[in-house]
Amino acid sequence: MSEKEIVYKSLPDNVLQILQLLENQNLHPEVIDDTGKTGSYRSDYVRIAVPSNERDTALGILTENEQKDEKNISILLKSTNKIILIIIALLAAVAIIGILDQGGKWFVIAWLLLAIFTGAALIRWAWSKKSEN
Numbered sequence: 001m002s003e004k005e006i007v008y009k010s011l012p013d014n015v016l017q018i019l020q021l022l023e024n025q026n027l028h029p030e031v032i033d034d035t036g037k038t039g040s041y042r043s044d045y046v047r048i049a050v051p052s053n054e055r056d057t058a059l060g061i062l063t064e065n066e067q068k069d070e071k072n073i074s075i076l077l078k079s080t081n082k083i084i085l086i087i088i089a090l091l092a093a094v095a096i097i098g099i100l101d102q103g104g105k106w107f108v109i110a111w112l113l114l115a116i117f118t119g120a121a122l123i124r125w126a127w128s129k130k131s132e133n
Helices: 012-023 053-102 105-132
Strands: 004-010 048-051
Touching: 004 012, 004 053, 012 048, 012 053, 048 053, 053 105
Parallel strands: none
Antiparallel strands: 004 048
């Protein structure tokens, strides 16, 4: 029997996903650590190994999977950053109106408009993400 080599360390929640990914490529992954004996904070990593002759293929698959995940995260961050920037700008505008408005009439209207705009933007963003899935 060929010797096993560790190719990945994963949190216990992700072990099944990594095993399925490797098994779908006709590899033979094996969990080295007992997932039932991980720490109470679930921060202990579980090692996944494959036979020595499958090591390079497994590493390539895992690298490709991580690059795909990083790309998805960067797309999500870009869209989230735009929303946060708009909300910060609107909060700054409301703060300026609050400082300059002596009677308080415009301050209430500014908060109301901010709430309506933020709600509409979040609903629109949620619907656009739902249509992508």
